[in-house]
Each structure stands twice: as structure tokens, then as C-alpha cells.
Amino acid sequence: MAPALPRLLVTRRLPKEVETRLAKAYRAELNADDQPMSEAEILDAARDKDALLITPMDRSFATGIIAKLPASVKIVATFSVGYEHVDIAAARERNIAVTNTPDVLTNATADIALLLILGAARGAYWGERMVREDRWTSWSPTAPLGFDVSGKRLGILGMGRIGQAVAKRAQAFEMELHYHNRRPVAPDLAYGARYHAALDQMLPHCDFLSVNCASTPETRGLVNEKLIAKLPDGAIIVNSARGDIIDDDALIAGLTSGKLAAAGLDVFRNEPRIDPRYRSLDNVFLLPHLGSATRDTRIAMGMRAADNLDAFFAGRRPADLLT
Template identity: 65%
Template sequence: MAPTGPETPRVLVTRKMMPDAEERISKVFRATLNPDDRPMDLDEVLEKAAAHDAILLTSFDKLGPEFIPALPPSIRIIATHSVGYDHLSIPQAKAKGIAVTNTPGVLTDATADIALLLILGAARGASWGDRMVRENRWGATTLISPMGCDVSGKRLGILGMGRIGQAVARRARGFGMAIHYHSRNPVAVEDAQGAIYHAHFEEMLPSCDFLSVNCASTPETRGMVNAQAIALLPDGAIIVNSARGDILDDDALIKALISGKLAAAGLDVFKGEPAIDPRYRTLENVFLLPHIGSATPGTRSAMAHKCIDNLEQFFRGERPADLLT
């Protein structure tokens, strides 16, 4: 039976979660679920928030910068079902005294797997190969066409050597890749696994046959992979992004793909998604995925339970394990 006492916190859940997580949150909180998984706009979320103490939302909720300032006083904590929190203003939340938590750690392997899929898919032409077969365009095979790019033994640059970046490096080692990385600070030797640290992003780029974007979206990283950065990559390099779309400059990336400066790109995330730049759909040398880095049942369940853990800790008067504010 769901809790009904007035002392039990009320939690608004904006999207449908895995069944085990919905069952749990309904047992420990007075939870308002979204069984139809219908996206809610800002006005609806704010209207519903007035009757709740907490919100469990996702990075897919497009609520905008006006969201947190407009929240009613009843909201004490926001738990985001994501590692990234660029869809929320942490300074605004701090100013209103609202706690914010995220879900680090539990989606590391799933997202790193997608990064490797992007590398392999972009390099070996998974998109155009699939279309050739589906559209019955598979003609006579020759020794010179169609062809992709080698992955094994190549140089991989990782932008952002956090948990996911390190997991990408471990996987890339299996392909004999030489690993380079740039982060704000070098990681411990045992975590770097022999990867070469570059204190300056620009200094790493000439050593990157592949560039994997694995950093958070922050004011410092947005637009970081721009025309100037791409120009420093070797001709025929490949860029993959499994982090956040706004780290890449779409115009610069598309121009480099058309000109041949870049051989290919693999993208799981996009600026303004799902309303992506339509030019990407016209390019044969781009491997596109619909932001599925964490999209496995086990990972999405673990993320939801991490949200619930943080909410329970907060309402017990404890510091949530994944507090951002």
C-alpha cells in the first residue's frame, strides 16, 4: 500500500521509469507517476509542483532557464535521472535553497560501450553500409569501394577523463589504440592506464586519429570542439560524441565532414535534440544514434534507484550521496 500520511514527502516524477523503480518510489513516497510517459511542458510541471515536495526529472525534460526561479516554495529537492545536469541551473537552485542530485557511476559502462560503438560505426561505415543493404544498393563489390577506416592501432584522444572517459580508454586498449587525454587535471596513474596527459586541449589534437568527447557540458566546454580545434586534427580524423551535443560546433563539424577534413563522425547526442541540425541526415559519413548511451534496462533501473536513494537520504535529514548544490 502506498504511503498516505501527511508527513510522507510528495514526489513528482516527470517521466515513466522502470517498473521496479516505480514500485519502490510508490512504497516510500507519495509519488505522482507518469504512466503514459507523456512529456510535460514547463507550465504543467510548475502547476503539478505546487502539490509536491520534490521533483524527479530527466535531461529529456525541456523546461528552460525559467524553470527553477518559477518553482513553488514547496519544492525542496530535484533529483535528475542523469549524470549531466546542464538542463538545470545549479546556481539558481543554490540561490533558492533547492538541493539537486544526479546519478554518476551507474551508467559508466553503458555509455562507454556506446562510445566504442560510435568509433567503430563511424570508422567502418555502419550507417552507409546498413542503408546500402536495406535500400538494395549493394552492387558489385570491388577491391577499392566501399571502404571505411582502420581502428586498431590508431591514436585516440579523449576529451574528459572522468569515469566514462576512463572506461572508454579501457575498451580502446583492446583495439591496441594509443590513448591521449585532456582534462582539467591529470588523473591518477593507475586510472590513466598509460594514457598520455595533455594539459592543453589544442596540444592533444594533432595526436588524435579519433577524438572521443566524454566531458560534461559546462560554460567552459560548450563549443569547445570548434573550427579551430578541428583544424588541428590530422586530415581524415574521426570525431565521436557520447557526452552532450553543445560541446560540438555543428557548423564547423558539418563543414569538415563535407570538405573531407574529417573522414567521419559518430554522434549519440546533439544540440537541441531531438530537433537536430537537418544537415546531419544528408551526410553519408555520419553515424547517428538517438541519445541511447544509458539505454539498457539495467542501467536505467540503476539510475532511477540512485535518484530514489538520494531522495530518501535527503528526507531523512542526511546529505545525499550525489548532491550537486
């Protein structure tokens, strides 16, 4: 008699290709209506589960839920590359494996970073609004005007896989590239970007600053009033990494004072309940966390999570084990 399949809770709706695979390999409880689950709902559904497949919106995994999980839960797979929403230390203490999904969303997120750069610089928000609201009455040599991207200086904060992919794309715009990272990357991965060991050294060289670092205790709130003051006047900040890296008060002050020309944001602190002041600013290009939001990428993320689960229950070390 074949052994019983592992029991799996999936907290959000996933692409059908992924759900089909999970339903065949596991006794999977899927989230058919895609409604976010509360901590109480997750704990109730997890009572008889061996594994959980969660998303970055399941923030209770950073705030105490892991200590309350039943002993049957042996692995938590997160449908994301970032894992700041999971208390890794608490998982280690409970001997619960945690995995993520790196690599597969690099290109999609780098594409969004370039979209943010272009959208912020060229006034995509107010330009589209003019057309949609029928306020485009004539062509003018002087208004409205955006800002050039080609040939400008781009500073990349965080030169991991996504930062490297941003640099590669920015080469096509003949941008002068700079980067700050904990350590320099190999020259062939820097795409001609100049390394700055100290962030303060890079900031004066940034007509554009692209935030591509992970959210950690050291980087949360890093883009603050002090950092913004060291950028050139009229600089543009874009963030496709994590919302809590930016101090909203400082960014909004820079945008309203004229210190910053514009910003492009795909991620926000406390999303989707973003700071409402952003909605009233014409010099901010806003997206609803679309970094990995392509069909191919989301399928690849789900398959990567499934690969990690399969390896774990086959007695192998998952490729993306974090604990």
C-alpha cells in the same frame, strides 16, 4: 500515527521497478503516458509537491522555472549524471537540494563511445543502408571502404569516469591513447594514455577524437573550426557526452570538405530537433542519445535517484548532492 509520505512528482515514465519503489515510499504522481511536460504543466503539478524527479529533457529547470516553484518543493533529483539543464545557483538561492545519478551509467556510455568509433570508421550507416535498400550487388576489393581502428591514435577529451572507461576499452584495439583533462589522473586510471595539459598539444595526435567532457560554459562550442583545423587530415570525431560541445556548422564543414573522414554522434544540440544537414551525410553514424539506454542502466539510474530522495527525507545528506 505514521507521518504522511512525502509528495513526489515524476516528470517522465521510468522503469517499472523504479516506479514501484517510488510508489511505495512516496505519494508519487507518475507520468503514465510518458508525454514530456511543459513548464506550465510542471508548475501546476508541483503545487503540492515536496520533491521533483526530472530528466535532462526538462530544460526549463535551466531557464527560470526554479524561481517559480512552490515553497513546498525542497529537492529536485535529476535522472542523469549531467546537470547542465538545472540552474544550480537558482536552486541554492531557494535552498532547494539538487542531486544527480553518477557512476551507474559509466559502462553503458563508454560502450556507446566505442560503438560510435567503430560505426563511424567502418561505415556502419552506409553499409546497413546498402543491405536494406538492396544495393549490395557484389563484393569489391576497392569499394566501399572504411577506416582502421586498431592501432590508431585516440584522443580523449575529458578523462572522468566515462573517459577512463573509454580508454580501458580502447586498449583492446591496441590504440595509442592520449587525453586532455583539467588535471592528470592517477596512472592506473589512465590505462597508458599520455596526458596533455593543453588541448592544442593533443589534437595533432588524434586519428580519433572522443568527446567525453561535461557541458560547461567553457566547453560549449569547444569543438569548433579552430579545433578541427588542428586535427590530422582524415580524423574522425565521436561525441557521447553533450551535443552543445560541438559547433554543428564547423563539424559539418569538416565532414563535407574532406578534412574529417567521418563522425559518430549520439548527442546533439537541441535534440531531438537535430541539425537536418546531418541526415544527408553518408559519413556520419547517428544514434538517438542511447548512451545510458540499457535496461539495467536505466533501472540503476532510477534507483540512485530514489536513494538520494530517501536520504534527504530521512534527514541525511544525499550521496550525490550538487547544492
